[in-house]
Amino acid sequence: MSNSVLPGDKIAIIEEYEAGSNACDDGHVVRATVIGESEVDKKNRLVNVKNNKPISIPEKDDIVIGTVEAVMGSMIAVMIKYINSRPVKSQVECICATRNIRKKNVALVKDLVKLKIIGHLNGAIHATIQDPELGVLFTKCRKCGMGVKPLRDIIKCVECGWTDDRKLSNDFLKTDFLKVRE
Numbered sequence: 001m002s003n004s005v006l007p008g009d010k011i012a013i014i015e016e017y018e019a020g021s022n023a024c025d026d027g028h029v030v031r032a033t034v035i036g037e038s039e040v041d042k043k044n045r046l047v048n049v050k051n052n053k054p055i056s057i058p059e060k061d062d063i064v065i066g067t068v069e070a071v072m073g074s075m076i077a078v079m080i081k082y083i084n085s086r087p088v089k090s091q092v093e094c095i096c097a098t099r100n101i102r103k104k105n106v107a108l109v110k111d112l113v114k115l116k117i118i119g120h121l122n123g124a125i126h127a128t129i130q131d132p133e134l135g136v137l138f139t140k141c142r143k144c145g146m147g148v149k150p151l152r153d154i155i156k157c158v159e160c161g162w163t164d165d166r167k168l169s170n171d172f173l174k175t176d177f178l179k180v181r182e
Contacts (some may be wrong), residue, residue: 005032012040056088058117058125062096065115065130065137069112074099076107078115078127094125101130104165114169135169144182149173 010022012030018030022034032038036051058064058080065082075097080088096115098106100139106116106129114134124182127167129135141148141157142164148155150172156163 005038011038017045017047017071018158020046023047055090058083060119062117064115068109094127096127096129103167106167109135110134133170135167137169
């Protein structure tokens with residue numbers, strides 16, 4: 001017996017089987033704790049969940065690169081694309097507080113940003129953008145969508161001349177990050 005399960009799915013009742021790896025019992029039933037395939041060991045009366053694709057979760061002090069998915073009043077939500085320069089496909093997001101940064105627009109939706117993970121709290125991954133090497137790596141003009149160039153601490157559109165405020169990384173436009181955007 002093998003089937004796909006999600007965290008929290010009922011696999012068996014505790015009178016029949018005990019929880020094995022990646023499973024737990026809640027006093028009544030055995031439930032999956034990870035995404036995977038449930039496997040029943042009838043000889044040992046155990047239920048295990050085999051997880052072939054572990055999710056990449058960044059840890060404290062990891063450097064992540066990702067795309068801004070949402071901008072709220074005092075924070076941004078970022079879809080993580082790279083953890084310590086290694087690509088990930090886990091579709092994990094982190095949040096980054098922006099209230100202590102003296103910029104009108106720290107980053108906008110679809111900007112590519114570099115962040116440092118500061119911890120995990122209440123089921124969310126928290127990051128910072130305050131260090132000089134952290135910030136926006138790639139952005140476009142929000143008025144016409146064309147390329148921009150840095151001018152001191154702002155950016156200026158090469159097409160329409162629009163200027164905008166962003167928290168730019170020291171690495172802004174130094175490397176070809178276009179392939180990350182695909």
